[in-house]
Amino acid sequence: MTASHPRHRRALVIPAGMAMATALAFLPNTAATAAPAADRPAAAAADATPLSYVVNVRGGHGAPAHVKKAIGEAGGTIVTSYDKIGVIVVHSSNPDFAKTVRAVRGVQSAGATRTAPLPSAATTDMGTPKVLSASEVADAEAAEGQDPLQGLQWDLPAIKADQAHEKSLGSSKVTVAVIDTGVDDTHPDIAPNFDRAASVNCVSGKPDTSDGAWRPSASESPHGTHVAGEIAAAKNGVGMTGVAPGVKVSGIKVSNPDGFFYTEAVVCGFMWAAEHGVDVTNNSYYTDPWYFNCTDDPDQKALVEAVTRASGYAERKGAVNVAAAGNENYDLAADEITDPVSPNDSTPSDRVIDPSECLDIPTQLPGVVTVAATGAKGLKSSFSNHGRGVIDIAAPGGDSTAYQTPEPPATSGLILGTLPGGKWGYMAGTSMASPHVAGVAALIKSTHPYASPALVKALLYAQADATACTDPYDIDGDGKVDAVCEGPKNRNGFYGWGMADALDAVTR
Numbered sequence: 001m002t003a004s005h006p007r008h009r010r011a012l013v014i015p016a017g018m019a020m021a022t023a024l025a026f027l028p029n030t031a032a033t034a035a036p037a038a039d040r041p042a043a044a045a046a047d048a049t050p051l052s053y054v055v056n057v058r059g060g061h062g063a064p065a066h067v068k069k070a071i072g073e074a075g076g077t078i079v080t081s082y083d084k085i086g087v088i089v090v091h092s093s094n095p096d097f098a099k100t101v102r103a104v105r106g107v108q109s110a111g112a113t114r115t116a117p118l119p120s121a122a123t124t125d126m127g128t129p130k131v132l133s134a135s136e137v138a139d140a141e142a143a144e145g146q147d148p149l150q151g152l153q154w155d156l157p158a159i160k161a162d163q164a165h166e167k168s169l170g171s172s173k174v175t176v177a178v179i180d181t182g183v184d185d186t187h188p189d190i191a192p193n194f195d196r197a198a199s200v201n202c203v204s205g206k207p208d209t210s211d212g213a214w215r216p217s218a219s220e221s222p223h224g225t226h227v228a229g230e231i232a233a234a235k236n237g238v239g240m241t242g243v244a245p246g247v248k249v250s251g252i253k254v255s256n257p258d259g260f261f262y263t264e265a266v267v268c269g270f271m272w273a274a275e276h277g278v279d280v281t282n283n284s285y286y287t288d289p290w291y292f293n294c295t296d297d298p299d300q301k302a303l304v305e306a307v308t309r310a311s312g313y314a315e316r317k318g319a320v321n322v323a324a325a326g327n328e329n330y331d332l333a334a335d336e337i338t339d340p341v342s343p344n345d346s347t348p349s350d351r352v353i354d355p356s357e358c359l360d361i362p363t364q365l366p367g368v369v370t371v372a373a374t375g376a377k378g379l380k381s382s383f384s385n386h387g388r389g390v391i392d393i394a395a396p397g398g399d400s401t402a403y404q405t406p407e408p409p410a411t412s413g414l415i416l417g418t419l420p421g422g423k424w425g426y427m428a429g430t431s432m433a434s435p436h437v438a439g440v441a442a443l444i445k446s447t448h449p450y451a452s453p454a455l456v457k458a459l460l461y462a463q464a465d466a467t468a469c470t471d472p473y474d475i476d477g478d479g480k481v482d483a484v485c486e487g488p489k490n491r492n493g494f495y496g497w498g499m500a501d502a503l504d505a506v507t508r
Contacts, residue, residue: 049117050093052264054306055110059086070104080206082271085309089205089264111302113263114289116345120258131425141409149240152416154376154406155396160503161243168506169246171446176231176249176438177278179269180224182216183251184420189233198250198276205264207272214251222419226427227284229418230435239424240416243439260288263303270310274317279445282438283323283362284431289343292358307361315367320453322438323363324430325372325385332387373397373433375404376413380494382475384430388486388493393464395436395500398428403475443505464498466490
């Protein structure tokens with residue numbers, strides 16, 4: 001099937017004609033980059049457009065003085081420096097900045113984090129999720145002891161979360177950070193579990209700790225708020241229930257007002273999580289502007305290196321990093337993939353890449369838990385990326401009811417979540433699958449408070465319910481195979497180690 005290409009994995013656009021369409025993808029306008037005047041140094045050109053860069057040096061010792069001096073001489077201004085991992089965030093209007101700085105002794109890599117000038121040139125409006133109406137909220141049916149909207153959450157019994165909650169809701173000493181578009185902590189389902197101390201705005205690449213900076217504005221995507229509710233909506237007699245309704249959740253805002261997740265913001269997000277006691281991070285996005293970052297390109301190589309260092313540092317500090325696999329029905333273990341959307345902040349073009357050499361970050365980075373999506377019938381979602389040896393685990397991400405219809409009283413094949421302004425609504429995508437796994441990881445950490453990230457991941461995989469390949473996989477019933485699953489029941493390209501299991505997380 002033909003899927004949309006959102007810059008972050010907030011939702012899937014279901015094919016035309018299907019009633020449960022969610023957030024819409026869009027591409028920004030093309031932005032031109034002005035050339036410097038021929039009679040002036042490039043770094044001083046008044047009409048040049050500023051870009052953001054990461055400069056990677058040896059970590060642990062701070063940026064050497066001669067590197068800082070060279071950055072300035074090349075027309076760069078240091079925004080911030082993450083000395084523990086050796087990543088420096090720089091702004092410069094010199095189009096030769098990266099090339100110049102790469103030649104400096106001690107610089108291991110350097111690259112532009114975007115192809116459009118600061119700020120992003122994107123102007124297209126966001127799509128919206130399917131919001132529950134007041135009458136739908138009022139008419140929702142739930143069993144005794146459940147929150148009012150829980151009957152609409154087919155995804156909870158799919159991972160045995162409803163049974164898990166009879167044993168444990170999770171520990172308030174565990175925090176899951178939602179690295180995303182921002183979280184509305186005033187929502188009645190989120191407020192009881194919100195961790196303000198672990199929340200921040202990282203959009204510029206430098207932490208903004210002003211009160212409420214982690215919240216999305218009215219014009220920004222509700223994606224992060226939806227994800228937060230899936231993880232930790234409180235079991236409080238209001239609205240819905242999260243996978244781990246007793247744990248804390250924080251908001252780390254890394255998406256700019258136009259919806260771009262740039263490298264400097266993502267690095268900041270992981271570093272903030274690392275330094276603020278976060279136990280699990282959820283990453284339902286890919287790092288813009290490249291869907292796949294090819295390490296034979298000097299700019300893209302620098303981006304991979306910077307995010308790898310930051311995510312690795314977060315894990316070394318105790319965080320399990322969980323990420324969405326993507327919504328294009330790509331086989332991430334294939335020899336080649338055509339990427340038609342990169343760079344998505346200027347002028348994209350078709351390019352053929354090798355996904356073993358060109359990485360979707362952070363989901364394909366070492367140590368990151370890569371999550372595929374399933375629908376209400378337990379099959380791989382029609383849109384979910386897959387790939388043997390790439391997918392680690394599966395969880396509910398929703399699908400069209402034309403493909404996978406839930407059992408009553410649930411009415412939608414999509415995933416219910418919290419929305420800004422005290423609302424609830426449906427979205428679908430691997431964006432929605434990843435927080436289910438983040439929630440289960442939080443339950444494991446609650447059960448085993450001294451477990452290292454490596455042990456939490458080992459338990460997550462060992463406790464997953466092995467799920468055999470769907471073969472043939474003809475999700476739309478047109479007689480054509482829509483994707484090929486390879487591998488045994490306990491480790492294959494559709495479901496990885498299997499379906500996440502919340503009950504085992506609190507009992508084993």
